[in-house]
Amino acid sequence: MTTHPFVDYIDRSSADVAEACTSCGACAEVCPVLPHTEVEVPPSDLVGGVRDVLKNGGSLDGDAADWANQCDGCGVCIPACPEGINPRTMMMLAIGVGNETATETPMLFRKMGRAVRLLAAMQLAPADYQRLMRMPARRNADVVFYVGCNAIRTPHLLFNTMYVLDALDIDYEVVGGPAACCGIIHTKWEGEREAGGRVAETTLKRFGEYEPDHVLSWCPSCELHLGETIESYQETEFSFEHVTQFIRERSDLLRARAVRPLPLRVVLHAHTGMAELGENVAELLRLVPGLTIVDVVSESGYTCGGSGADRSPGRKAETRNVTLERMQRGDVDALVTLYHGCHGQLSAAGHTHGFDVVNFTDVLVRALGGTPRTDFLEGWRLARDWQAIVGATAENLAHNNIAVDPDWLVDVLPDVFLGKEFAGGLNELL
Numbered sequence: 488m489t490t491h492p493f494v495d496y497i498d499r500s501s502a503d504v505a506e507a508c509t510s511c512g513a514c515a516e517v518c519p520v521l522p523h524t525e526v527e528v529p530p531s532d533l534v535g536g537v538r539d540v541l542k543n544g545g546s547l548d549g550d551a552a553d554w555a556n557q558c559d560g561c562g563v564c565i566p567a568c569p570e571g572i573n574p575r576t577m578m579m580l581a582i583g584v585g586n587e588t589a590t591e592t593p594m595l596f597r598k599m600g601r602a603v604r605l606l607a608a609m610q611l612a613p614a615d616y617q618r619l620m621r622m623p624a625r626r627n628a629d630v631v632f633y634v635g636c637n638a639i640r641t642p643h644l645l646f647n648t649m650y651v652l653d654a655l656d657i658d659y660e661v662v663g664g665p666a667a668c669c670g671i672i673h674t675k676w677e678g679e680r681e682a683g684g685r686v687a688e689t690t691l692k693r694f695g696e697y698e699p700d701h702v703l704s705w706c707p708s709c710e711l712h713l714g715e716t717i718e719s720y721q722e723t724e725f726s727f728e729h730v731t732q733f734i735r736e737r738s739d740l741l742r743a744r745a746v747r748p749l750p751l752r753v754v755l756h757a758h759t760g761m762a763e764l765g766e767n768v769a770e771l772l773r774l775v776p777g778l779t780i781v782d783v784v785s786e787s788g789y790t791c792g793g794s795g796a797d798r799s800p801g802r803k804a805e806t807r808n809v810t811l812e813r814m815q816r817g818d819v820d821a822l823v824t825l826y827h828g829c830h831g832q833l834s835a836a837g838h839t840h841g842f843d844v845v846n847f848t849d850v851l852v853r854a855l856g857g858t859p860r861t862d863f864l865e866g867w868r869l870a871r872d873w874q875a876i877v878g879a880t881a882e883n884l885a886h887n888n889i890a891v892d893p894d895w896l897v898d899v900l901p902d903v904f905l906g907k908e909f910a911g912g913l914n915e916l917l
């Protein structure tokens with residue numbers, strides 16, 4: 488039986504990393520999550536455990552599993568490697584190849600897909616729902632805006648971004664929804680490499696059908712998976728970049744059009760991992776007349792949420808506290824968030840701790856003279872009237888062909904909106 492090319496690719500990448508790695512331990516020495524684990528072995532032995540899995544297969548266990556399970560993708564290890572290996576990629580490969588969680592998270596993708604469809608269908612009228620979930624008729628477009636799957640839980644941020652692309656006269660089409668997953672869930676969390684390869688190939692093919700020059704990601708996990716971990720799997724005719732980079736490269740045009748003054752003093756929330764995306768957002772905010780970035784607070788990981796900072800609760804609490812302490816000085820108008828996961832968590836934190844939170848896309852839309860899309864999730868979480876929410880969303884759910892028992896929905900909404908991971912807990916309930 489022949490193996491899928493993607494499985495060969497992952498095997499080859501894993502073997503190459505295992506071969507190049509000398510187990511010097513430099514990556515583990517600088518890793519900021521390590522002090523929050525139970526790991527006691529020396530760094531070189533620790534990396535040796537990861538390397539063994541990449542070389543010989545099998546499950547990550549013991550100290551290596553403890554480390555890998557808490558890796559939040561912060562990327563601090565990347566410049567530390569004297570061999571030019573990307574240790575974050577080494578960790579992503581090892582988790583997919585051998586992490587025990589691969590067998591502990593069966594059906595994750597299916598559950599996530601159902602959760603995404605349900606939350607999006609509650610918030611969106613059919614035309615908007617279709618725009619994020621379905622492939623439009625094929626045509627050539629300069630740009631594909633790839634919205635991924637999970638971000639569709641917070642559709643207002645995606646429509647805000649589209650407002651900015653429209654304002655810059657970009658010719659684009661949208662690709663997204665669970666049917667256009669990047670494959671990270673199958674490859675990394677479910678350990679289903681062949682399925683992950685098929686999913687990634689299908690999505691890359693969909694991009695290619697538009698013959699675009701640029702594919703713009705929104706989701707940091709899609710960016711990490713397609714743009715880093717499996718970057719060399721397939722050559723493409725288009726560039727794959729984050730939407731903030733693309734907009735930043737059009738700063739002159741944005742500056743000319745984003746002329747509505749917004750006299751705001753803000754703190755920008757960013758992440759250590761993929762720090763360049765936070766820098767893009769900082770540059771975009773600096774174009775807004777009247778707005779001042781007083782501070783940038785970088786939290787650990789490459790994003791908030793279960794794939795990023797939440798992986799290491801100890802490290803997360805450490806850097807989240809820096810954000811909360813900064814906001815409690817009370818000398819700024821708002822905290823500006825990056826991605827969907829960050830926005831959900833920090834909006835909730837803002838209400839608990841008494842500060843305002845806006846997403847950078849809200850700011851850009853307002854500066855361009857527009858009105859940001861409504862953040863329904865935020866309103867519902869504050870209102871806590873679950874019966875009223877179910878009543879108000881029944882029409883959207885019916886028109887979007889999502890059948891759900893209203894009594895069940897009333898029962899689960901408190902966990903979804905007031906649970907530990909805002910709006911992420913729905914995966915576990917479906």
Ligand code: SF4
Nearest residue numbers: 518558559561562564
């Ligand atoms: S990405 Fe961050 S958490 Fe993961 S191994 Fe590297 S330094 Fe440690």
Ligand code: SF4
Nearest residue numbers: 508509511512514568
């Ligand atoms: S720093 Fe590089 S060579 Fe050293 S253990 Fe880490 S990945 Fe291997």
